Amino acid sequence: MFIELDFQDNGKQSNYQAISTLTQLGYDGVVFSRTIDDLITKNDICTFKELDLKELDQNENSSFKNLSSLTLMKNEKKQFRQYSRLNIKISSKKNIFLLKKMENILKTYDIVAVFPQSTEIFEKCIELPTIDIISFDLSLKYLIKIKYKQVNKAIINGLFFEIRYSSMFKTKQLQARKNTFSNAINVVKYTKGKNLLIASGANDPINLRGTYDVMNMATFFNIPFNQAKNILTANSESVISHGLMRKTYFGVIKIDDKKKIPKELQNSSDEDEDEDKEEIEIEKEEMMIEKN
Amino acid sequence: MVRVKFRYLLGHVRWQTATKMNSLDISGIYHYLKNSVKLNFGEYAICRLGWTLNVKQYNPLTGLFIVRCSRSQMRQVWLSLTLLDEINSQKCAISIIHSAGTIRSCNLQAIKHTNNSLLVAKSLIQIKNEKQKHQKKKKKQKNKKLKNKYLTNIQVNKNKSKK
Numbered sequence: 001m002f003i004e005l006d007f008q009d010n011g012k013q014s015n016y017q018a019i020s021t022l023t024q025l026g027y028d029g030v031v032f033s034r035t036i037d038d039l040i041t042k043n044d045i046c047t048f049k050e051l052d053l054k055e056l057d058q059n060e061n062s063s064f065k066n067l068s069s070l071t072l073m074k075n076e077k078k079q080f081r082q083y084s085r086l087n088i089k090i091s092s093k094k095n096i097f098l099l100k101k102m103e104n105i106l107k108t109y110d111i112v113a114v115f116p117q118s119t120e121i122f123e124k125c126i127e128l129p130t131i132d133i134i135s136f137d138l139s140l141k142y143l144i145k146i147k148y149k150q151v152n153k154a155i156i157n158g159l160f161f162e163i164r165y166s167s168m169f170k171t172k173q174l175q176a177r178k179n180t181f182s183n184a185i186n187v188v189k190y191t192k193g194k195n196l197l198i199a200s201g202a203n204d205p206i207n208l209r210g211t212y213d214v215m216n217m218a219t220f221f222n223i224p225f226n227q228a229k230n231i232l233t234a235n236s237e238s239v240i241s242h243g244l245m246r247k248t249y250f251g252v253i254k255i256d257d258k259k260k261i262p263k264e265l266q267n268s269s270d271e272d273e274d275e276d277k278e279e280i281e282i283e284k285e286e287m288m289i290e291k292n
Numbered sequence: 293m294v295r296v297k298f299r300y301l302l303g304h305v306r307w308q309t310a311t312k313m314n315s316l317d318i319s320g321i322y323h324y325l326k327n328s329v330k331l332n333f334g335e336y337a338i339c340r341l342g343w344t345l346n347v348k349q350y351n352p353l354t355g356l357f358i359v360r361c362s363r364s365q366m367r368q369v370w371l372s373l374t375l376l377d378e379i380n381s382q383k384c385a386i387s388i389i390h391s392a393g394t395i396r397s398c399n400l401q402a403i404k405h406t407n408n409s410l411l412v413a414k415s416l417i418q419i420k421n422e423k424q425k426h427q428k429k430k431k432k433q434k435n436k437k438l439k440n441k442y443l444t445n446i447q448v449n450k451n452k453s454k455k
Contacts (some may be wrong), residue, residue, distance in 0.1 A: 021306075171377045206308050210387035213374045216367060269377060 002211045003029035003236040005111075005199035006085065006164065015051055018205045019080065025210040029081035031111060033201070037089050040098050046108040048084040048124050083110040083240065091117040096124050099131065111243045113162070119145050126154045132243050134196065135162035138183040139176040146190045155195050160239055161195045163187060165217065169207050184221045193227045197235055297364045298344065302390040302398045303373060304405075305355040315347055317381065321357060322347045325424060328372040341365055348395065358398050414422065451454040 007018055009032040022030060032048060058159050086109045099106070099114075113133040116122040122144055125134060134154065136143060139218065151161075165254050168177045188196070198218060202208055209217075211232065218228040324347070329337055342360060350357040361369045373386050390401040 168375060169377055177375075185413065204308070206306075206383055206385050209374055209385070213370075213387055216370050219373065220371060 001026045001029070001237060002232055003031065003081070003196055003240075005031050005162075005236055005239070006033050006069060006087075006201045006204045007031065007208075008201070009034055010203065012051070014205075018208075019051070021208060022094045023080065023211075025208065027211065029083070031083045031085045033085040034115075035087040035089070038091060038095050040088070040102045042105065044086075044105055046084050050082050052200050072077055083243075085111040085113065087110060087113050087115065088122050089115045089117065090125075093120060093124075093173070096121065099125075099128055103130055107247050108188075109243075110241060110247070112246075116144065122146075123150060126157065126159065127152055130246065131159065132239055132246065133160045135163050135164065136183070136187065138164060138187075139167040139181045140183075141175075141179055143183045143186060146187070148190060152188050155191075158242060160194060160195045160197050160235065160242075161187060162199055163221070164199055164201045165209075165214070166202045166207050181220075186218045188221050191230070193223055195235065196231050197239065198231060244282065294413050296344070297363045297393070298360050299361060299363050300348070300392050300395055300398045301359045301361070301366070301373075301388055302392075302401055302405075303357050303359065303386050303388045306385050306387075307359065315348075316352060318347045318350050320379070321350060324376060325359070325369075325372065328376050329369065333368050337365070337368055341369075345369070356402050356405070358395065429454065 004022055004027050009015065015032065019030065036044060086106070088099075102210055111132050112130065113135055114125050114131055115135060115137060116125055117137075122134070125131065154161075165180065168180050172178050198214055200208060213224075215228045215232065219225055219233065223231070322345075325347070326338065329341070329345075344360065344362040344365075346360045346369070348358045348360055359369065359373075370388060370391075373388065376386055377383065389405060390398060392398050
């Protein structure tokens, strides 16, 4: 179950194109994301609605190259999954308290990611309970100083680290490609392959690559080949379950829409209520018999 | 005996705009491939590849092509293909479907790949035909209702005229 963990949300039609290319490349799910600088306000509530995939069948203007693999979607067991995500860039120390205060707004998203811009912010982000992913901007020349002790603390708390490969596809800026390679090897060295994720922060669907291509790219980051497949399949699903735990008070209660329940079970009555009603009727009959 | 062993890679090219690149040849792909290997891995990698790098087949309609390389340098050629960005000043993306030791198995996989895309096209045509049938049924029902209305009106008028 390969899931694409980062794709910019630019409206309905670009999302349709993205889904049609991803089904060709072999993915089974997408996470649409949105970026914010520093301040979190009340207007940042999640406004993402899942796209109706049956409309793709009715689009007659689709060309041969962007056809969606409808055989995947016709099987009702295999459905294409869609989630929402928020990226926060933090550059000043004073704004870290907002991540704890604005908890109710962060709970509307499925995954929350943080981009720390200095080492002091990185130390404080490790102990936050409202976060899923810590990721870095890999196209810069000097990366943040990472230490083994802080990374081990984060792994015990259950956080994930991320590598993004979309900054390698800018041919006019070759310096960005060089920097991503060296910084990615640095990140892998400190995490030793544990709790790692690989994603593409792409705007266009052209910058997306297939699943086996990404696995081959991971071998050049000094990730062993056996771990590369686990990183794409198992870790990406565990992030989504970590986000669910964060949303639903550690998995105790979950609130859903009524539409997601199938129609057969919506108006069903419990068996306990029927039993209680029968007992009441039996008691009434006995009372009537006693009177008579 | 020691024998030189190769790997054949099946690749698929997709473009940003839906124009058909009829001007692209096998020699064009070879030229751009060699440049990307030189850019990413240096001149030493080209010297190790030597004469074993070759583009065997290319189909401009579907975008499938087969590349040959020596067995030890397969992953480096693979990475240089994924990082290939521009061909003839147009943006493109390459994804590799299959890697094998003979051309014959690559051709068999290419047949499976085109069969899958044909199934998708067939299912779209089926959906179109079902839609047209559904629309025709609705029209027929509408016409029937209109006919019944006319008939009832005429009968009423006849009765009135007689009286």
